[in-house]
Amino acid sequence: MRSSASGYLIERVEKGDADAALELMGASDWGSALELFRTASEIRDRALGRRVRFIGHVADVSPCSVTPPCRYCSLSSTIREYRAQRSPLALREVIEYSRHLVDAGVPAILYGGGISPASGTIATSIARSVREFSDVELLFNVGPIGEDHVDELGRLGVRRFVLSLETMDRALFGDARPGDDLGRKLEFVDLLAGKGMGVEPILMNGVGAPRDLVMSIAALGDVRNLVGLRFSTFSPVPGTPWEGRPPASALTTLKACAIARIMYPRIRIDLAAGTPDGVKPLSLLAGCGDEMVGVIVGRRGSRDSIGELSGYAREMGFSVDAPRAS
Numbered sequence: 545m546r547s548s549a550s551g552y553l554i555e556r557v558e559k560g561d562a563d564a565a566l567e568l569m570g571a572s573d574w575g576s577a578l579e580l581f582r583t584a585s586e587i588r589d590r591a592l593g594r595r596v597r598f599i600g601h602v603a604d605v606s607p608c609s610v611t612p613p614c615r616y617c618s619l620s621s622t623i624r625e626y627r628a629q630r631s632p633l634a635l636r637e638v639i640e641y642s643r644h645l646v647d648a649g650v651p652a653i654l655y656g657g658g659i660s661p662a663s664g665t666i667a668t669s670i671a672r673s674v675r676e677f678s679d680v681e682l683l684f685n686v687g688p689i690g691e692d693h694v695d696e697l698g699r700l701g702v703r704r705f706v707l708s709l710e711t712m713d714r715a716l717f718g719d720a721r722p723g724d725d726l727g728r729k730l731e732f733v734d735l736l737a738g739k740g741m742g743v744e745p746i747l748m749n750g751v752g753a754p755r756d757l758v759m760s761i762a763a764l765g766d767v768r769n770l771v772g773l774r775f776s777t778f779s780p781v782p783g784t785p786w787e788g789r790p791p792a793s794a795l796t797t798l799k800a801c802a803i804a805r806i807m808y809p810r811i812r813i814d815l816a817a818g819t820p821d822g823v824k825p826l827s828l829l830a831g832c833g834d835e836m837v838g839v840i841v842g843r844r845g846s847r848d849s850i851g852e853l854s855g856y857a858r859e860m861g862f863s864v865d866a867p868r869a870s
């Protein structure tokens with residue numbers, strides 16, 4: 545039994561109490577935040593162990609036909625060079641990047657891209673090509689795809705999908721992603737569940753207020769195949785409808801990680817691409833793990849953070865499964 549006021553709230557969050565989670569998110573004293581992070585870390589250590597592994601991410605593998613484009617996305621920018629950042633890679637480039645990641649020894653590769661009628665075909669083409677040279681675990685975030693493609697990916701060994709939900713609030717979803725369909729995405733989650741496949745939603749801090757983020761975390765309690773959760777932190781892109789919004793708070797993102805860890809002890813929690821520099825290593829203090837994207841490659845350049853992240857992780861007493869870490 546925890547004795548402090550925030551300890552009592554944490555016990556209620558462990559039971560899925562969204563109101564208690566809202567109070568924790570809103571607490572502005574430093575002591576409450578530290579207790580939240582310490583509890584989340586202890587829960588992670590008990591549920592998953594104090595270890596972390598690093599996976600690879602290939603970005604922009606598929607085009608996007610969502611119309612109008614999401615209001616925070618560079619595809620909605622009036623500035624051509626921002627829109628061009630989302631030009632999809634050719635399959636040949638995706639496979640070259642995949643070979644590079646496999647050669648580097650990553651245990652899993654996440655492929656991300658836009659949503660279009662071609663997404664399922666692209667995902668299965670990638671998976672078939674990679675299977676010619678590797679049995680590395682494959683994850684896809686290319687939006688809902690048809691059942692036939694899900695089945696084929698299942699035969700190729702895919703066991704979990706990442707899905708950009710951003711929020712579980714329909715009104716906020718419609719505001720942020722006016723060309724997308726939350727209902728269709730939740731049907732896709734159900735389809736995956738029916739096939740024994742896991743889902744790892746992405747929630748965005750900055751779509752709505754911090755309380756909306758907490759309510760979305762709590763709403764995921766109904767998702768029976770929830771195996772992971774990724775948090776992104778809104779940052780304005782010039783020329784987009786949301787260019788004038790202030791960037792979301794990294795501290796709120798870390799609190800969200802901790803609340804999610806307390807509610808869902810065994811899932812994998814990570815910060816999504818676009819996290820402000822320097823925040824990702826701190827996420828281990830807030831209960832994230834036991835898997836992190838350590839390398840991102842794609843049209844917008846390559847970034848290998850495995851050395852930096854594994855250094856921080858070791859300093860914090862984690863055992864590290866890092867392909868090229870010394």
Ligand code: SF4
Nearest residue numbers: 608610613614617658
């Ligand atoms: S679905 Fe993704 S790529 Fe397409 S507009 Fe929305 S955020 Fe951009």
